[in-house]
Amino acid sequence: MRHTISVFVTNEFGVLSRISGLFSGRGFNIESLTVAETMDPEISRMTIITRGNDKILEQITKQLNKLISVIKVHDFTNEKHIERELAMIKVSHKTENRAEILSIVEIFRGRILDISPKSYTIEITGACEKIEAITEILRPFGIKEIARTGSLVIGRSPK
Amino acid sequence: MTKNKTMTGAEIFIQCLIAEEVKTIFGFPGGVLLPVYDVLYDGPIEHILVRHEQGAVHMADGYARVSGKPGVVLVTSGPGATNTVTGIATAYMDSIPMVVFTGQVPTALIGNDAFQEADIVGITRPCTKHNYLVKDIKDLTKIIKEAFYIATTGRPGPVLVDIPKDIFTGTTVFNYPDKVSIPSYQPTYKGHPGQVKKALDFILKSKRPVVYAGGGVLLSDASKELTKFSEKLGLPTTTTLMGLGGFPGTHPLHMGMLGMHGTYAANMAVTDTDCLIAIGSRFDDRVTGKIAEFAPYAGVVHIDIDPTSISKNVKVDIPIVGDVKKVLKEMITALPKAAELKKFRKGISEWSGEIQKWSTEHSLTYDRSGKGNIKPQYVIEKLYELTKGDAIITTEVGQNQMWAAQFYKFDKPRTFLTSGGLGTMGYGLPAAIGAQIAFPRKTVIDIAGDGSIQMNIQEIATAVQYRLPVIVAILNNMVLGMVRQWQELFYDKRYSHTCMSVAPDFVKLAESYGAAGFKVTEQEDVEKVIKSALKIKDRPIIIDFRVEPFEGVYPMVPAGQPINKMLLV
Ligand SMILES: Cc1ncc(C[n+]2csc(CCOP(=O)(O)OP(=O)(O)O)c2C)c(N)n1
Numbered sequence: 001m002r003h004t005i006s007v008f009v010t011n012e013f014g015v016l017s018r019i020s021g022l023f024s025g026r027g028f029n030i031e032s033l034t035v036a037e038t039m040d041p042e043i044s045r046m047t048i049i050t051r052g053n054d055k056i057l058e059q060i061t062k063q064l065n066k067l068i069s070v071i072k073v074h075d076f077t078n079e080k081h082i083e084r085e086l087a088m089i090k091v092s093h094k095t096e097n098r099a100e101i102l103s104i105v106e107i108f109r110g111r112i113l114d115i116s117p118k119s120y121t122i123e124i125t126g127a128c129e130k131i132e133a134i135t136e137i138l139r140p141f142g143i144k145e146i147a148r149t150g151s152l153v154i155g156r157s158p159k
Numbered sequence: 160m161t162k163n164k165t166m167t168g169a170e171i172f173i174q175c176l177i178a179e180e181v182k183t184i185f186g187f188p189g190g191v192l193l194p195v196y197d198v199l200y201d202g203p204i205e206h207i208l209v210r211h212e213q214g215a216v217h218m219a220d221g222y223a224r225v226s227g228k229p230g231v232v233l234v235t236s237g238p239g240a241t242n243t244v245t246g247i248a249t250a251y252m253d254s255i256p257m258v259v260f261t262g263q264v265p266t267a268l269i270g271n272d273a274f275q276e277a278d279i280v281g282i283t284r285p286c287t288k289h290n291y292l293v294k295d296i297k298d299l300t301k302i303i304k305e306a307f308y309i310a311t312t313g314r315p316g317p318v319l320v321d322i323p324k325d326i327f328t329g330t331t332v333f334n335y336p337d338k339v340s341i342p343s344y345q346p347t348y349k350g351h352p353g354q355v356k357k358a359l360d361f362i363l364k365s366k367r368p369v370v371y372a373g374g375g376v377l378l379s380d381a382s383k384e385l386t387k388f389s390e391k392l393g394l395p396t397t398t399t400l401m402g403l404g405g406f407p408g409t410h411p412l413h414m415g416m417l418g419m420h421g422t423y424a425a426n427m428a429v430t431d432t433d434c435l436i437a438i439g440s441r442f443d444d445r446v447t448g449k450i451a452e453f454a455p456y457a458g459v460v461h462i463d464i465d466p467t468s469i470s471k472n473v474k475v476d477i478p479i480v481g482d483v484k485k486v487l488k489e490m491i492t493a494l495p496k497a498a499e500l501k502k503f504r505k506g507i508s509e510w511s512g513e514i515q516k517w518s519t520e521h522s523l524t525y526d527r528s529g530k531g532n533i534k535p536q537y538v539i540e541k542l543y544e545l546t547k548g549d550a551i552i553t554t555e556v557g558q559n560q561m562w563a564a565q566f567y568k569f570d571k572p573r574t575f576l577t578s579g580g581l582g583t584m585g586y587g588l589p590a591a592i593g594a595q596i597a598f599p600r601k602t603v604i605d606i607a608g609d610g611s612i613q614m615n616i617q618e619i620a621t622a623v624q625y626r627l628p629v630i631v632a633i634l635n636n637m638v639l640g641m642v643r644q645w646q647e648l649f650y651d652k653r654y655s656h657t658c659m660s661v662a663p664d665f666v667k668l669a670e671s672y673g674a675a676g677f678k679v680t681e682q683e684d685v686e687k688v689i690k691s692a693l694k695i696k697d698r699p700i701i702i703d704f705r706v707e708p709f710e711g712v713y714p715m716v717p718a719g720q721p722i723n724k725m726l727l728v
Contacts, residue, residue: 010343013292013294014280014281014284014292017281017284018284021284021285022285025285055470058470059467059471062466062467063467065466066465066466066467067289068288068289068309068341068343068344069289069343070343071342071343
């Protein structure tokens with residue numbers, strides 16, 4: 001099962017390799033990992049997408065917590081949360097399909113960032129599935145390149 | 160202590176060790192450490208000059224295991240640092256408190272492939288509890304304070320601190336912090352009262368309970384509490400290799416060690432138990448054998464300070480996270496009245512009887528006829544007898560290690576030192592040296608194999624230099640015995656590269672180092688030579704016991720089999 005975990009770590013030299021080394025050393029998988037400072041510049045927030053059964057997830061959470069540099073681990077999987085990822089997609093265009101591509105971008109609420117005689121660069125934000133969906137739809141036109149940020153996650157505030 | 164004084168980093172480093180009450184460090188100098196060694200020259204820290212940095216780490220490890228205090232190592236950058244890796248990994252696997260200081264090239268050169276530069280923080284990240292690179296002299300005292308704190312609290316372990324040369328030569332005002340505050344590191348010591356009660360209720364309802372105790376009992380100094388707990392409830396008790404000495408080896412409730420080379424009784428009991436009480440142990444694969452068939456009828460209670468140990472390999476029904484000693488105390492306090500305990504003990508007497516029967520039917524044994532070559536087990540029984548069970552025993556790895564575990568009876572904690580988790584050949588001699596330095600008057604014996612001893616034999620020179628009467632008892636079978644045994648049993652006796660017919664003359668080798676050397680070829684001489692060795696008090700002793708090369712360690716659970724499927728003698 002897919003899990004989205006936030007890991008709050010002390011913002012120090014080598015901390016990223018402590019986390020990634022833990023995953024590789026113990027054979028846990030990482031689908032994506034993002035990291036940046038929080039409001040407190042001494043603390044960074046990592047968002048990790050991983051897969052595994054309950055037993056593996058229990059180990060991942062405990063092993064992360066055991067690292068001295070880890071302040072807090074939060075698995076969002078079983079609670080309300082918002083997940084977003086940004087992707088930039090470079091897709092080929094020809095005279096006859098330009099309109100079609102532009103309407104797809106609009107449907108997905110994307111933006112055109114750059115236009116060249118042969119390609120559009122599209123910005124798209126959304127949950128992972130949305131990015132995968134537009135990628136599939138654009139694929140027949142000829143995708144030249146994709147850059148994705150990996151997912152970010154934040155909990156929904158109680159209503 | 161000197162406070163608010165401006166000092167060099169090297170001076171501050173030594174002041175920090177003094178503040179941590181470090182008496183002895185194990186080290187080896189080098190270019191980037193010159194400023195520190197210059198300060199060391201004036202005392203008061205005792206520095207043991209080793210012959211190889213791996214030796215330094217195992218010595219610190221042995222020192223820590225017997226004394227309970229953190230072992231301290233000081234080595235230079237590059238090769239000095241990389242030579243420590245096996246020792247650090249050994250300590251990490253067995254949760255030994257230790258602080259390793261490595262010199263590093265000057266800050267400005269880091270990352271430039273400078274002479275003797277190695278990214279030791281990167282290299283040791285997965286085998287230390289935590290590690291640091293000191294980037295600013297102002298952080299030096301805080302980092303050292305934290306390093307000792309982390310190494311010795313919670314589940315102990317090695318911490319490495321990498322210090323660039325310019326930090327040692329720089330200056331700042333010295334102030335050692337009184338307190339450590341690491342919000343992200345808060346080990347749990349006290350057991351949850353609800354869980355303690357639940358565990359006790361479950362234990363008291365069981366009919367076939369077993370205690371399975373590990374190294375955590377020793378690390379938490381809980382052997383008194385464990386003994387009391389097992390006695391009050393009359394619980395049959397087994398320990399792991401790391402747990403030996405945590406429960407008296409000659410105690411009537413002790414079933415011996417469990418696992419791959421465990422006793423018949425312990426392995427059968429763990430297989431049939433309905434209530435497995437795991438205390439400071441971690442369900443290592445050498446203990447469990449085939450995991451799906453391990454303790455198949457048992458509800459599992461697990462006491463451990465490390466939450467990651469719980470339900471890692473075996474599903475635990477009642478976990479109690481906490482310090483073993485504290486939790487056992489809580490459990491003892493919560494025990495019911497004497498009458499009820501008596502009733503419980505009576506209720507499990509049939510089970511105890513069954514275990515007793517297993518013990519007598521298949522006790523640890525070997526050919527005691529006295530015919531043929533010296534039996535290695537006989538040597539260990541003699542060592543036990545002649546030291547009255549009061550020696551500190553270290554081992555190398557292989558058959559020597561398993562026979563030592565089986566045939567020496569450890570009644571007291573912190574008297575059996577062995578590389579359990581990593582299985583590091585070459586551990587025993589330096590560990591014995593470390594132990595002897597901690598307890599100069601104790602008899603310390605390394606039970607060795609002829610293969611393993613050659614991995615750190617150079618440390619004999621260290622023992623000679625500091626006049627340490629460590630005894631190295633080599634069970635010399637001229638082969639890599641344990642591997643040979645597997646080849647005999649599972650690889651059609653194809654003895655691929657396990658014969659070590661070329662070896663030094665250990666007596667001459669000992670003498671060339673300035674140690675004493677003996678060679679024993681007849682069983683009847685074993686006792687006499689051990690007695691002579693025990694009289695020597697001013698230098699190390701190597702005894703070359705020429706033992707039966709085809710002797711095997713039994714019982715044995717073949718890898719991947721359930722632990723009740725043992726090959727017996
Ligand atoms: C550093 C290291 N290398 C290899 C091994 C694998 N190994 C385990 S036991 C063993 C044989 C040890 O032979 P010896 O020291 O002569 O002891 P014996 O088994 O004969 O008592 C070997 C090679 C190991 N444990 N450690």
